Amino acid sequence: MLRRNAREDVANVLPNLTALARQASDCSSTAELLGVEGTAARLYFARFTDMLRPEARTTFAAAGPLQRTRRPPLDPLNCLLSYCYALLSKDLTATCYSVGLDPYIGLYHHPRFGRPALALDLMEEFRPLLAESVVIALINNGEIAESDFVRRGIGVALTDAGRRTVLRAYERRLSTEIRHPEFGYTISYRRALEVQVRLFAAYLLGEVPAYVPFRTR
Structure with missing residues (x-):
């Protein structure tokens, strides 16, 4: 990245x-x-x-180097990252269910009530490809602006219009087609989520010798 x-x-x-x-x-x-x-x-x-493009840093990087904050995010950039991570976690939770895996029983993320630990495990390899790439594109293409955020207490949240803008960009990214690094065929990122979850299930069942994370060039 x-x-x-x-x-x-x-x-x-x-x-x-x-x-x-x-x-x-x-x-x-x-x-x-x-x-x-x-x-x-x-x-x-x-x-x-x-x-980020230099002229956008006034809005999104005014405090200098990014420090991750969450629950609540304290600035627009952290707000965008957290929202896109939440979208990705939601999609992988649904994908785990569709494949027959329990998304709440993970490996690296400790299970706790209401936390989709396995979905969080599986989303790690997709964070930069789907969430962070969307955030960078939104900012650098001028699709998101300071007016798309509202301050609530000490935190920052997206407005309804801002959420719709992010959702459109995220769905656009999911529909992007790339060549699967392991199998060589053309695939959308949305389909890649399912393929990786199925590979993980096959590994658990002993059908493949190892789980190979999704990694582009």
């Missing part, structure tokens, strides 16, 4: 992210993996606003 979209020099952070990706493969516990993930997330989101 940073290599493809950054408008500033991000070369100094890429080796650190590469090293953390390799370190993640060697983790021996969930706690260790979460620690690596947390470090990588901080490095990545600190440079997230470098992917």
